[in-house]
Amino acid sequence: MFSFKVSTTLLLACSIIRAVDSTKKVTTCYNGDNVQRLSCDTGVIQVHSALYGRKDNETCSEEIPPNQLADTTCSLAGTTALVKTGCDGKRECELNPNTVRTSDPCRGISKYLQTIYSCFPAIHFATCEGSLANLQCDQGLQIRVYGADYGRRDTTTCIYKRPDAQVQNVLCSAPSPKVAERCNGKNNCIITASNSVFGDPCPGTYKYLEVAYICEYPTTNPEESL
Numbered sequence: 001m002f003s004f005k006v007s008t009t010l011l012l013a014c015s016i017i018r019a020v021d022s023t024k025k026v027t028t029c030y031n032g033d034n035v036q037r038l039s040c041d042t043g044v045i046q047v048h049s050a051l052y053g054r055k056d057n058e059t060c061s062e063e064i065p066p067n068q069l070a071d072t073t074c075s076l077a078g079t080t081a082l083v084k085t086g087c088d089g090k091r092e093c094e095l096n097p098n099t100v101r102t103s104d105p106c107r108g109i110s111k112y113l114q115t116i117y118s119c120f121p122a123i124h125f126a127t128c129e130g131s132l133a134n135l136q137c138d139q140g141l142q143i144r145v146y147g148a149d150y151g152r153r154d155t156t157t158c159i160y161k162r163p164d165a166q167v168q169n170v171l172c173s174a175p176s177p178k179v180a181e182r183c184n185g186k187n188n189c190i191i192t193a194s195n196s197v198f199g200d201p202c203p204g205t206y207k208y209l210e211v212a213y214i215c216e217y218p219t220t221n222p223e224e225s226l
Contacts, residue, residue: 005038023048027114029060039092040119044146044212050115051081052076052100060112068110074106083115085175089147090211091124122146122212127193128158129207135179136188137215143186146212148179150198151205158208165204172202179211185218 028036030052038045053075061069079100087093127133135143151172159167173190176198183189191197193209201207 006028013102023116023118025114025116027112029110029112030101031060031064031110033097033174035097036095036113036115037092038095038115038117042177043119043121044089044091044124045087045093045117046120046146047080047084047087047115047117050080050100050113051091051114052079053105053111055111055114058113060110066111066123071106071109072111074110074111076100076103076105078102079113086173087117087147089122089124089145090210092150120146120214122214124210124212126157127209127211129193129195131193132190133179133193133209133211134188134190135183135186135211135213139187139216140217143183143189143217144187144214144216145183146177146214148212149210150174150176150193150207151201152207153210158206160207166206169202169205172205172207174198174201179209179213183213 024036024038026036028034038047054069054072055075056072057066057069082100082102083095086095086099095113095115105111125133132173135145137143151174152167153170153173155167178198179191182191191209193207195207197210
């Protein structure tokens with residue numbers, strides 16, 4: 001079993017740095033099967049807010065009848081949490097309509113997905129199935145996980161000596177809180193990228209664990225300093 005180790009010397013000031021890029025807004029009209037794509041050239045995605053519905057009568061209004069633009073107070077509850085679960089901590093993320101259309105907040109109204117996010121400077125790495133991921137910070141710093149996903153999203157990661165049939169399913173994604181639950185607040189942490197830990201989101205596919213985290217100084221509880 002292999003162990004993957006990351007050193008974090010360059011991230012001593014991560015608790016102060018806020019974003020690599022300025023805040024970005026992406027709007028996707030959902031009149032058909034359009035896909036929304038979020039991406040970061042450097043750093044990882046940090047979603048601030050997401051709206052599925054309609055908040056004005058101008059956005060995505062081309063060739064839409066006026067009666068389908070009338071309700072500008074339409075929004076689906078829980079959209080931000082859903083998008084954060086799927087995209088936070090990743091370098092790129094695609095959201096198809098079925099991901100966010102869990103219900104219809106305003107029938108008869110033409111809706112869109114609008115996401116506001118930034119790119120956060122985090123350590124990002126992938127650990128192949130069956131190997132150990134070692135999250136580690138310099139002395140005096142602790143881990144804070146931004147995102148973890150066990151599955152497969154491309155045909156180039158963790159493919160050595162793997163049959164083509166085991167790396168073709170790139171729609172296999174299972175965001176998991178387990179890495180954060182085990183590692184947050186620790187100086188170092190080891191977790192196995194395996195089905196026994198994360199479940200098997202796509203049987204027959206060789207998977208990998210993607211993790212994004214930062215190292216930060218411990219926060220002091222005001223009550224502890226009294």
